[in-house]
Every structure is written in structure tokens, then in C-alpha cells.
Amino acid sequence: DTGVSQDPRHKITKRGxxxxxxxxxxxxxxxxxxxxxxxxxxxxxxxxFQNEAQLEKSRLLSDRFSAExxxxxxxxxxxxxxxxxDSAMYLCASSPPWAGEETxxxxxxxxxxxx
Amino acid sequence: xxxVEQDPGPFNVPxxxxxxxxxxxxxxxxxxxxxxxxxxxxxxxxxxxxxxSGNEDGRFTAQLNRASQYISLLxxxxxxxxxxxxLCVVTSNAGxxxxxxxxxxxxxx
Numbered sequence: 001d002t003g004v005s006q007d008p009r010h011k012i013t014k015r016g017x018x019x020x021x022x023x024x025x026x027x028x029x030x031x032x033x034x035x036x037x038x039x040x041x042x043x044x045x046x047x048x049f050q051n052e053a054q055l056e057k058s059r060l061l062s063d064r065f066s067a068e069x070x071x072x073x074x075x076x077x078x079x080x081x082x083x084x085x086d087s088a089m090y091l092c093a094s095s096p097p098w099a100g101e102e103t104x105x106x107x108x109x110x111x112x113x114x115x
Numbered sequence: 116x117x118x119v120e121q122d123p124g125p126f127n128v129p130x131x132x133x134x135x136x137x138x139x140x141x142x143x144x145x146x147x148x149x150x151x152x153x154x155x156x157x158x159x160x161x162x163x164x165x166x167x168s169g170n171e172d173g174r175f176t177a178q179l180n181r182a183s184q185y186i187s188l189l190x191x192x193x194x195x196x197x198x199x200x201x202l203c204v205v206t207s208n209a210g211x212x213x214x215x216x217x218x219x220x221x222x223x224x
Binding site: 031033035040041042043044045048050055056091102103104105106107108109 | 149164
């Protein structure tokens with residue numbers, strides 16, 4: 001399977017704990033995105049990497065959320081001191097480097113439940 | 116007001132019907148536009164890009180009106196398999212993508 005993969009697929013944690021999610025993009029895709037999605041809403045943009053550079057991030061990522069892509073391949077998203085409101089699906093997507101191609105290919109997501 | 120707004124739905128239509136979805140966006144500097152499809156509890160998948168000249172892919176037609184900041188999706192001859200949530204997506208030149216909340220379509224026999 002050469003699609004975007006995410007790990008874990010499901011995570012249950014207690015309020016106040018830290019969690020980390022991993023995303024492996026499609027190889028050769030230099031752009032990587034993180035989103036959060038709750039029921040009945042569209043995916044909410046969190047951050048965007050081009051190679052290892054984090055080019056855009058929502059205000060949400062200035063607090064308990066942080067994302068890294070140290071070698072320009074896989075990425076991690078960490079949530080510190082989780083809150084019940086963090087319960088959501090966390091989606092990762094990647095897109096290729098060639099000009100004019102902006103299709104984002106999504107992974108299956110990590111479903112987080114904070115108790 | 117949200118940056119990307121879609122028809123609230125849900126749309127319930129019979130097989131064979133034609134259905135149209137609308138989407139408006141607020142950022143006039145937006146660069147790229149897309150429709151994605153999302154099945155229940157699955158990840159979004161690209162349906163089609165949207166161009167000013169309009170584009171068609173089989174039973175699906177997408178239109179973009181930059182002056183009115185409006186995007187549309189037309190589905191002709193609806194199939195049961197078209198039942199899904201359709202997400203309008205607007206991307207800025209900085210690479211940030213903003214999704215609408217989606218419109219749910221149910222096609223019934």
C-alpha cells in the first residue's frame with residue numbers, strides 16, 4: 001500500500017495526558033498537511049509543511065498542539081495536556097511537488113477520544 | 116461568518132435526479148478550488164478540481180465564478196453510490212486549504 005498512512009488509528013486517553021500521532025506521506029510527496037475533523041464539520045486546517053519547513057499553521061498550533069517533520073518525510077503531531085474538546089479525527093494529507101498538482105491525498109485518520 | 120460556506124443540506128433525491136451544490140468563499144485572494152467527497156467515517160477524496168472555465172467529468176460538472184466568489188457542483192443522473200458528503204475546498208497561495216462543512220447527499224432508489 002503506497003498511500004498515506006497514520007498511526008495509531010485509534011487512541012483513547014485520559015484528560016491531561018500527552019499524545020503523539022504519526023503520519024507517513026506518499027513517497028515523493030513534499031507537502032504534508034494536518035487537519036482536525038469533528039462530527040458534522042469539515043476538516044479544520046492545523047498546519048502545512050513543505051519538506052521539513054512548516055510554512056503555515058493555525059492559531060491552534062501555538063498552544064498545546066505542535067507538529068514536526070524533521071527530515072521532510074514522516075510527521076508527528078503532539079497534543080499536550082489533552083482536553084475533552086480535543087476528541088476528534090486527526091487527518092493527515094500529502095501532495096506531490098510537481099507544479100499545478102495540488103490534490104491532497106488523505107490518510108485514514110487517527111480517531112482520538114479524551115475521557 | 117465562515118471562510119467557506121456550503122448549502123446546509125441534507126439533500127435527499129431519487130436515483131436519476133440532477134442535484135446542484137453551491138459554495139461561497141470570502142477570501143478573494145484564494146487561488147485553487149476543489150470538490151472532495153467523503154464517505155461516512157472515511158477520509159476525504161478528491162472529486163474534481165474547479166476552474167474558471169468550468170470542467171466536466173462524466174456526470175459531474177464544476178463551475179467557478181471568481182467575481183461572485185462562488186463554486187458549484189452539478190451531479191446528473193444520480194446513482195445510489197453518489198450518496199456521500201461533498202466538501203468544497205478553497206486553497207490560498209500560501210498553501211492553506213479551507214474546507215466547508217460539507218453537504219450530505221442521499222440518493223434513494
